[in-house]
Amino acid sequence: MAAAEGQTVLQFVPSPAGTSAKVHPVVLFGICDSYVRRPDQAERVIGTLLGSVAPDGTVEIRNSYAVPHNESSDQVSDFLSDLYPSFCRWGVCCGFGGFDDNRGMSFSNCSRGSQELSGFRVSALVALDIDYHHNMFLSHQKVNPKEVIVGWYSTGFGVSGGSALIHDFYCREVANPVHLTVDTGFKNGEASIKAYVSINLSLGDRQLAAQFHEIPVELQMAEAERIGFDILKTTMVDKLPGDLEGMEATMVRLLSLIDDVYKYVDGVVEGDVIPDNNIGRSIADSLASVPKIFPAAFDKLFNDRLQDNVLLAYLSAIARTQLTVAEKLNTAAQVL
Amino acid sequence: MANPMARSFVQALATEEVVSPLRVVQMEGLVVLKIIKHCKEFSPALVTGQLLGLDVGSVLEVTNCFPFPIREEDEEIETDGANYQLEMMRCLREVNVDNNTVGWYQSTLLGSFQTVELIETFMNYQENIRRCVCIIYDPSRSNQGVLALKALKLSDSFMDLYRSNNFTGEKLREKNLAWVDIFEEIPIKVSNSALISAFMTDLETDSPVTQCDFDRLQLSTNPFVERNMEFLIECMEDLTGEQQKFQYYYRNLSRQQAQQQAWLQKRRAENVTRKAQGEEPLPEEDPSNPIFKPLPEPSRLDSFLITNQISNYCNQINGYALFSPEILSKTCGNLFSLQMEVPSPNEPPLKKMGKTNAGADGSLQDQNGIRGARLKNRGEPSDA
Structure with a gap:
């Protein structure tokens, strides 16, 4: 699939790692708890997943923490005027797209991504508190240096628009991050937990898009079994x-x-x-x-x-x- | 924090009076899992962490927790630890986690947690927060299918006494404080959000057996019992040491009293002669004399703690031996009759096994041979 001389070839770069993911119950509990405690009007919560990657590519997700974020896909201008100060406070955001009216707002400190910022209509904007993410990661490292970032989680069913941006950010933190989605809304009437890795679609050197590829998820329930499901299943024991x-x-x-x-x-x-x-x-x-x-x-x-x-x-x-x-x-x- | 500030002083005083006693510690399933994860990962090293939550009437809700890094004996790192704690709490507040410290958790080895350090830590916490609880988790016992979680607090009367640092026998008698009154165990409730309950119910269909059951039916409890007995014996020795301290003290005390009496008699006799000679009598007390210096009574705190420890080990041994004290008295009396009864419930399964395995006679005989040899190796009689 190598690009021929002087020719650009549309190619998928398959990710080598992340053949499957193992999720420990404490992660699931943490995600649900952070969803229950989400800020007013927030539609979903996202956070960082910690764990380890086995040599065979199996990602073991053992811990997690929530990361504050803001996102919007519709009311871009409102969103921007609301959030621009917080972008500055947080110092960074993942931005995608830009403005058709060339408002001339400087995003240089906001976007570390390589996307063009002007000339497009904004399709999605996500602000992630990266300082928070780093502080929290350092704190977790102090307790258990063996747990490293393996990916990120989000509540909701499947992958949504802003996910690509956040995934892009995590790609810079770690190679081949896993994206775990937990459907807290029970859209299909069942608890669906899915894990994805992204596969880049690129044309020559230009990255066009990322495709989320679902990988098998396995729940590591042995620990929870030890404690007893009677305690974990009911709302009050x-x-x-x-x-x-x-x-x-x-x-x-x-x-x-x-x-x-x-x-x-x-x-x-x-x-x-x-x-x-x-x-x-x-x-x-x-x-x-x-x-x-x-x-x-x-x-x-x-x-x-x-x-x-x-x-x-x-x-x-x-x-x-x-x-x-x-x-x-x-x-x-x-x-x- | 801000709420009590806003109230007037009088109101604050009024609420102070109607503080209901702590009855229940209500833990979230998340906290249980997090504590277990942290304690297990570092077992056998002992670890601690902080509990966050809310104090609601007589219920203390523990809604989140975070682990502490393993402490180093270094001044600089200690301040580092404090920074870590503040940073963590600030971060967790940002994602709407309850930001009040309600105590701490720690892991223990076979329940050997009743130490002076625990009391000191507790007093430290108690100074800053009104209601504080310590959750103890024993990772070594979880291998046997026991969820060894305990919520402890110090009793109020003990805390009063500890603050005055006066553990003489007289004070203890005055306060009517026995060793069982140092720690109060508070019943633990576990609560889960409806969301998590839905997830768990959906993801885990009811299975007839779980890991927990396998762990419980594990027959090799001997290593644990042995460790427990070793600890018990050590504790007994410590207790004997403490009691020797007291004997030593009482011996010294009685010797001193005898010396005082002798001195007093001498002084009185002297005074009689002085009186006869018309001189002023000498005072009957002499503070400068070393025999009048009061002997310090050894603190009973240590022996109380050791006693607590021993009783804890006894409980655990009962747990391993699967006897509760109530049935023990009955069983001991009926031991011989029990022996007679044992064969009868044992026979039917064996017969049935023979029936179902009728076709596989050869393999059964093989097994008999092996088993017979094994029994012989163990030095036990075998009929094979």
């Missing part, structure tokens, strides 16, 4: 499960699973259920993994273990009693 209550719930679940297996096996034996060899093999495998111990040996093992446990519990009870006694004695000593 009154009490955290303790040692014994947790174990009880787990045992109940285990027993119900065993019941399910019994039902299936009985069903197959009776001829009510169509046998499935795969399920059969799975059951055989899990049964084979149960140590087959002779009842007498098992009893001994179990009882030894039980007695150890009882001994431990007994010991801790004695220690506790000892503490109470010691305290009584200590206060009694004062009476002397």
Whole structure:
């Protein structure tokens, strides 16, 4: 696809990295929280994603923070008069397009992009607080230097107009940033989380456009599972499960699973259920993994273990009693 | 912050009086996840971070948090840390995060957090904010499927006592403060926004088993129990050390009192003779004499903390052994009857297993052989 001598060729530059993205639940929670706390009248929130890139191109997104931004695609003049001061305060913006009336506003400090600023109609304008982004990144680096910028997120369904500009900015921060979109509006009636990488469409040296290419997203829920979905799913949990209550719930679940297996096996034996060899093999495998111990040996093992446990519990009870006694004695000593 | 300022002084006083006690700490799921992420990533190093949120009546809402970098023992870096904290809070305020400090979180190793440092930190926080809470997370226990989150605060009576720095037995008795009264554990509620709840429900269909269940059913609790026992024994030794300090103090005290009595008798006898000779009696007290100098009573704070620690370990051991104190008393009494009962629930599954595996006799026998060998290796009797 190399450009021939003296000829310009329209070409896509495919991005080498970012074959897939893994998202940790804390990122999802962070995005939702920042969306809930978005400024008045803001349509979406954007922010930086932190994490690491594996050698095989898998991007692991482990952390995130929101970045204040402003954008508009319609009322450009209003938008500009509103925002021009804040551009100056923030010192930078990503701008695209320009003005047909040659208002002569200087954007030199505002746009670091290479786009022409005059002669076009403004198609989209995005102001991103880049100082904020950098400060926050430095702060995060202090805590965990291993987490680097891997991309950015935005709420909303799919890629919108301003996204290309923001993506352009992140391209300068890191090679091949990932763009994660979280549909907080549930447009399709489902929670859609999508990740994109951009592929540049260029004509010769001129960059014409960027195409967002969707990549597979995987939710890394093992951590959340550890905590328990019961806590994370409902809007209010009154009490955290303790040692014994947790174990009880787990045992109940285990027993119900065993019941399910019994039902299936009985069903197959009776001829009510169509046998499935795969399920059969799975059951055989899990049964084979149960140590087959002779009842007498098992009893001994179990009882030894039980007695150890009882001994431990007994010991801790004695220690506790000892503490109470010691305290009584200590206060009694004062009476002397 | 601005609101109380705007109120008149009288109003402020009036509200001060009706402060309702802190009953519940309500954490956002986000905070739980963030704390766990931070503590886990750096485990076994112990880390801390700041909690942000709102104080609403008797509920303390923790709506966000941020981690602190690992501290270095350096003056310069310490000011750096303060700057970091201010910068972070400023940044978070800009994205509409609640900007009030409500306390801090820290990770711990097997629940060994009851230290003087924790109390000092708490007092520092308490001076600046009226309501403060410390959330403790134990990453080592999460591998067993326990969400080891705890919200603690110091009791008011303890804080009064700590401010006066007077931990003599008399004061403690006066205040009726026992070791259980140092820390108050506050129940934790977890709340999630409706949005996040919708996301989680949509993304995660109800699965019959989770990682949490696997962790809980993990049978190898021995290393944890061992560590716990080691810590318990260490604590017991510390406690003995503390008690020796007291014995030493009491011995010294009684010796001093004996010396004082002897001196007093001598002085009285002297005064009798002086009186007989018509001289002025000498005073019966002599502040310059070293035996009248009061002996400092050792502080009971350390022994109180150690006691707290021990009770914590005891609780954890009970957790590992899966016994609660209530059922322990019953079980100990019924231990022998329990032994008799054990075989019966065990038999049916084994029989059934034989039935379903009827076709695979060969493999089963193989396993028997292996298992028998394994049992022999462990030095246990085997019937194979």
